[in-house]
Every structure is written in C-alpha cells, then in structure tokens.
Amino acid sequence: xxxxxxxxxxxxxxxxxxxxxxxxxxxxxxxxxxxxxxxxxxxxxxxxxxxxxxxxxxxxxxxxxxxxxxxxxxxxxxxxxxxxxxxxxxxxxxxxxxxxxxxxxxxxxxxxxxxxxxxxxxxxxxxxxxxxxxxxxxxxxxxxxxxxxxxxxxxxxxxxxxxxxxxxxxxxxxxxxxxxxxxxxxxxxxxxxxxxxxxxxxxxxxxxxxxxxxxxxxxxxxxxxxxxxxxxxxxxxxxxxxxxxxxxxxxxxxxxxxxxxxxxxxxxxxxxxxxxxxxxxxxxxxxxxxxxxxxxxxxxxxxxxxxxxxxxxxxxxxxxxxxx
Amino acid sequence: xxxxxxxxxxxxxxxxxxxxxxxxxxxxxxxxxxxxxxxxxxxxxxxxxxxxxxxxxxxxxxxxxxxxxxxxxxxxxxxxxxxxxxxxxxxxxxxxxxxxxxxxxxxxxxxxxxxxxxxxxxxxxxxxxxxxxxxxxxxxxxxxxxxxxxxxxxxxxxxxxxxxxxxxxxxxxxxxxxxxxxxxxxxxxxxxxxxxxxxxxxxxxxxxxxxxxxxxxxxxxxxxxxxxxxxxxxxxxxxxxxxxxxxxxxxxxxxxxxxxxxxxxxxxx
Numbered sequence: 086x087x088x089x090x091x092x093x094x095x096x097x098x099x100x101x102x103x104x105x106x107x108x109x110x111x112x113x114x115x116x117x118x119x120x121x122x123x124x125x126x127x128x129x130x131x132x133x134x135x136x137x138x139x140x141x142x143x144x145x146x147x148x149x150x151x152x153x154x155x156x157x158x159x160x161x162x163x164x165x166x167x168x169x170x171x172x173x174x175x176x177x178x179x180x181x182x183x184x185x186x187x188x189x190x191x192x193x194x195x196x197x198x199x200x201x202x203x204x205x206x207x208x209x210x211x212x213x214x215x216x217x218x219x220x221x222x223x224x225x226x227x228x229x230x231x232x233x234x235x236x237x238x239x240x241x242x243x244x245x246x247x248x249x250x251x252x253x254x255x256x257x258x259x260x261x262x263x264x265x266x267x268x269x270x271x272x273x274x275x276x277x278x279x280x281x282x283x284x285x286x287x288x289x290x291x292x293x294x295x296x297x298x299x300x301x302x303x304x305x306x307x308x309x310x311x312x313x314x315x316x317x318x319x320x321x322x323x324x325x326x327x328x329x330x331x332x333x334x335x336x337x338x339x340x341x342x343x344x345x346x347x348x349x350x351x352x353x354x355x356x357x358x359x360x361x362x363x364x365x366x367x368x369x370x371x372x373x374x375x376x377x378x379x380x381x382x383x384x385x386x387x388x389x390x391x392x393x394x395x396x397x398x399x400x401x402x403x404x405x406x407x408x409x
Numbered sequence: 410x411x412x413x414x415x416x417x418x419x420x421x422x423x424x425x426x427x428x429x430x431x432x433x434x435x436x437x438x439x440x441x442x443x444x445x446x447x448x449x450x451x452x453x454x455x456x457x458x459x460x461x462x463x464x465x466x467x468x469x470x471x472x473x474x475x476x477x478x479x480x481x482x483x484x485x486x487x488x489x490x491x492x493x494x495x496x497x498x499x500x501x502x503x504x505x506x507x508x509x510x511x512x513x514x515x516x517x518x519x520x521x522x523x524x525x526x527x528x529x530x531x532x533x534x535x536x537x538x539x540x541x542x543x544x545x546x547x548x549x550x551x552x553x554x555x556x557x558x559x560x561x562x563x564x565x566x567x568x569x570x571x572x573x574x575x576x577x578x579x580x581x582x583x584x585x586x587x588x589x590x591x592x593x594x595x596x597x598x599x600x601x602x603x604x605x606x607x608x609x610x611x612x613x614x615x616x617x618x619x620x621x622x623x624x625x626x627x628x629x630x631x632x633x634x635x636x637x638x639x640x641x642x643x644x645x646x647x648x649x650x651x652x653x654x655x656x657x658x659x660x661x662x663x664x665x666x667x668x669x670x671x672x673x674x675x676x677x678x
Contacts, residue, residue, distance in 0.1 A: 111539065132539075135535065137566060138565065138566070140562035140565070142524070142528070142558075142559045143559055143562035143563050143566055146527070146528020146529045146531070146563065147528050147529070147532035149528070149529045149532060150469075150518065150529035150530060150531060150532020150533040150534075150536065151533070152532075153467075153529065153532070153533060154532075154533055154536035154537070154540075155463070155536075174522075174525055174559075177525060178522070178529060181509070181519050182509070182510045182518065183511065373512075374500070374502065375498075375499065376500065
C-alpha cells in the first residue's frame with residue numbers, strides 16, 4: 086500500500102524546500118494557511134509570509150505588485166476563490182503584464198468532499214486555461230506537486246497549479262520525477278485504449294485497466310499534469326497507437342483537461358488526412374488598441390488568412406494560387 | 410519647465426492625443442493632471458533614461474482610463490517623444506488605450522480594470538518594506554473607482570501592514586459615466602471612510618500646487634500609516650465646455666472643439 090499524502094501537504098513542504106534556495110521569495114494566503122498548507126512555510130519563514138485576509142482579489146494585486154519589484158510570489162487560496170473569485174485580477178493584473186506570480190489553488194474538485202458544491206471548484210482549469218500565457222498544471226501526487234513547484238519557480242511568468250485536499254497515493258518515489266511545461270508520464274503500456282488523466286486518478290485508471298484486462302483489452306495510461314500546454318506528442322501517439330483516448334479530470338468535462346485533449350486531438354494530422362478541426366480565433370494572445378477592423382485583420386480574421394490555413398491543411402499545392 | 414507650465418503642456422498633449430485618437434477619456438485625465446504634474450516634476454525619484462531603475466519611486470494610475478495624463482507626464486519628462494502622443498490608441502502604437510507596462514517605458518504596472526491598481530501599489534510598497542528599500546509608491550484612484558470593493562480591501566491591507574511609504578490620491582471630481590457619484594452610488598463621506606480604514610487623510614484642492622506639495626510633504630513625514638490625499642478636483646479642468654460635464658468622461662473632441670480647447674489652454678497659461 087502506497088503512502089497517502091495530499092498534494093496540498095506537498096505544496097507546503099515544497100515551498101519550504103524552495104525558499105531555502107531562493108531569496109526574495111514570498112508566500113501570500115487569504116486566511117486559509119492551515120488548509121492550503123502554506124502554514125508549513127509560515128512556521129519556517131514567518132517574515133516571508135503575508136496573510137492578506139479574506140480578500141482574494143486584493144491578494145492577487147498585491148502579488149502582482151510584489152512581482153514587479155523582482156520578487157518570486159506564490160499566492161494561495163482554495164481553487165474556487167483563487168481562480169474563480171480572482172479570475173479577472175489574475176487575467177488583467179498578473180497575466181496581461183506576464184508577471185512572475187504563481188497561483189496555487191488547493192481544494193479543487195469533488196474530492197473537497199463534505200463542504201459541498203460552493204467549495205468544490207470544477208471550473209478552475211477551464212478558467213485558467215483561457216488566459217494567454219498562463220501555464221496550468223494539475224499534479225497527480227505529492228512528488229509531482231513538488232516537481233511542478235520547482236518548475237514554477239524557475240519559469241519566468243504566471244503559473245497556475247491545482248492542488249487537492251484529499252490524501253492520495255504517493256505514486257512516484259520522493260524526488261524521482263522532474264517536470265517541465267507540456268510534460269506527461271507514460272506509466273503503463275497497452276494497445277486498445279489510452280487512459281489519460283490529470284490530478285488524482287492513478288487508482289481509478291489502474292482499476293479500469295485491470296477490469297478491461299479481464300475482458301481481454303489492454304490500456305496505455307498517461308499521467309498528464311500539463312493542462313496547458315498539453316503534451317501534443319503524447320496525444321498524437323495515443324491516437325495513432327490505440328485509436329481511443331479516455332480523459333479523466335476532477336473537473337467539469339467542459340473547458341478543462343478533456344477539452345484541451347480534444348482540441349489537440351482534432352488538430353492532429355491523423356493518417357495524413359489533415360486535421361479534423363481548424364480553430365479560427367485569437368491564438369492565446371491578449372488584444373491591443375486599434376480599430377475593430379484593424380484588430381480583426383491583425384489577429385487573422387480575414388478570408389485570405391483563413392483560406393491559407395485551410396489550404397495548408399487540405400491542399401498545400403494550391404497555396405501559391407492565392408498569391409496571384 | 411516649472412510645474413505650472415508642465416501641467417499646461419500636459420493638458421495640451423492630452424487634448425491633442427485624444428483628438429487624433431478619436432476616442433478616450435478627457436474628463437478624468439484633466440482632473441488629475443495637476444497631481445501628476447507635481448508628482449512627476451517635483452516629487453518622485455525617477456530617471457527617464459533608466460525607467461526600471463530599482464530604487465525609483467513607483468506610480469500606479471489605478472484609474473487607468475486617465476492614461477493620456479500619465480503618457481503626457483512621461484513624454485514631457487523624456488521617457489518617449491511627445492510627438493508620439495498622436496499615436497495614442499492606434500494599432501501600431503506603444504501607447505495603449507489603458508496603460509500597459511509591457512508597451513510603454515515608465516509605466517510601472519498595467520491598469521484599466523478599476524480597483525486593481527491600488528492593490529498592486531500595496532504590493533510595491535510592501536516589497537520596499539520587506540526588502541528594506543527606501544522608494545515610495547504613489548497611486549491615483551478615481552472617486553467612481555471607490556465603488557469597487559477591492560479598493561477597500563486594499564485600504565485595509567495598506568493600513569494593516571503600516572505602508573507609510575504609500576501615498577494614495579483620490580481624484581474626487583464627483584462625476585462618473587452614468588451621472589454624479591452622488592446619484593449613481595454615493596460614497597460620501599470619503600475622508601471619514603478612509604480615516605476609518607486607518608489612513609492618514611489630508612483633504613485638499615487638487616488643482617492647488619502648493620496644497621499638493623504640502624500634502625506630499627506631510628505624507629513623507631507620516632510614519633506607521635499610509636496617507637490618503639482626498640483631492641477635490643474638477644472633471645475636465647482647464648477646458649471650459651468640458652468642466653463638470655459627465656458627457657466628457659469618455660468622448661474625444663472633434664476638430665472645432667479641439668481648436669477651442671487648445672486656444673483656451675494657451676490663453677489661460
């Protein structure tokens with residue numbers, strides 16, 4: 086039986102380990118230190134811990150201000166109040182200027198448990214994923230959480246890390262994994278279906294694999310904490326090798342990890358027939374000032390720009406005809 | 410350039426940039442012009458040749474729609490050529506409709522969504538305290554902006570952490586988009602509320618340079634408490650037909666209007 090540990094506990098411990106190595110490293114919380122486990126950091130580094138009170142919007146702004154002065158800043162609350170209540174503060178004041186603020190939302194998903202729906206954030210991955218330049222990570226166990234924290238500190242820019250309340254198996258031995266943006270971990274091999282998950286789904290996917298084995302089907306299992314960016318290669322390989330991907334997330338199926346995998350899957354040039362879907366829209370960027378017409382053109386909303394994408398996918402030999 | 414002269418030149422640049430942009434916010438830019446002129450011309454420790462100098466004083470335009478006033482101050486202090494003011498809000502310009510720290514030299518934080526800038530000012534002031542640095546942080550809030558709850562979260566924070574290196578101006582011009590602040594959402598009495606939140610409050614005429622200077626001096630000398638300067642101002646100050654008119658919150662002058670405004674500003678200097 087594996088040791089059980091919540092990713093929030095690993096968060097508190099990871100902060101202490103990183104603070105040993107970095108100066109100008111500050112941790113903010115909104116009166117939930119005992120729950121998010123930033124209390125572990127506070128005990129060790131009280132002078133580097135700032136309680137912002139129950140005011141998440143202000144906390145994110147304070148974090149942004151600290152970041153403009155060259156500090157590494159972690160800001161924590163429950164996922165609901167960090168990603169949810171403070172969404173616009175994160176969008177406009179942290180991400181638009183691409184500031185070095187790391188937001189860690191704990192108590193995500195149904196596994197918050199008895200507190201019920203108001204506290205079970207099932208939307209944070211979707212919200213954070215829509216913000217240009219934001220890296221979104223949902224670690225599956227304590228070890229991966231610490232690896233994600235190290236990545237976050239070394240990365241220059243905003244990162245959202247999703248943690249959980251529930252104690253879950255520590256699957257990877259302490260210190261055994263590293264993490265970088267877009268990474269996934271193939272943890273089981275099989276041919277018929279790929280089980281792809283973010284967050285605490287080691288146990289469920291292992292059980293599914295075992296049950297399918299009993300009817301003669303084999304599963305590949307991919308642990309993909311990288312909600313944004315996803316590991317495109319792992320998704321493409323899964324489609325080519327197994328033909329079916331099943332995604333798992335403790336989150337609404339709309340807008341989160343499953344949606345991110347679908348987007349990548351639709352854009353795979355599968356069997357050289359071109360992608361199934363081409364998305365025309367703003368490509369993970371912020372807008373800017375300009376007339377509406379100028380902006381639509383600048384961001385690719387013209388018949389020619391769209392046609393070039395279609396031809397590049399379906400009939401590259403016709404691309405030159407557009408130059409006439 | 411003396412401060413009076415700088416304020417006059419700022420107003421002309423504000424009008425000129427908005428006239429060329431054909432959109433933007435003259436009223437609230439003109440009401441805080443004199444405050445910005447004193448800050449940029451006299452008060453703040455800045456180096457236009459090194460906009461990110463570590464020990465510089467910070468400025469946060471929490472009412473980000475007054476961007477033309479900030480840009481005018483920065484241009485006149487030499488952060489970028491004043492001629493570029495006519496590119497305001499245009500597609501290839503570095504002068505965005507609302508201040509963007511990634512686009513414009515001298516902008517310390519991107520603002521525009523009301524209530525958020527003041528929190529970043531608290532973060533900057535807190536950083537100085539934590540790292541034992543000596544710079545000061547100045548912020549300008551709109552009076553309509555006070556309706557945002559986050560402002561009061563930030564005020565509570567500033568007082569709690571004794572951010573005496575923070576000086577917040579409230580540009581109290583009494584008007585917002587939908588009417589007077591009294592009609593839309595009464596926030597009176599602002600000085601009492603700020604005092605109750607733990608700030609050192611100074612009430613002044615926001616167009617009186619000596620009063621602004623005196624308030625800044627008091628703020629510098631006040632220990633253990635952030636200062637809030639409640640500055641009574643006139644929205645559209647300096648252009649007769651814009652003064653105290655709601656409709657000039659977010660409309661650019663047309664050619665004839667622009668010419669009258671420039672003439673008035675020239676003659677009143």
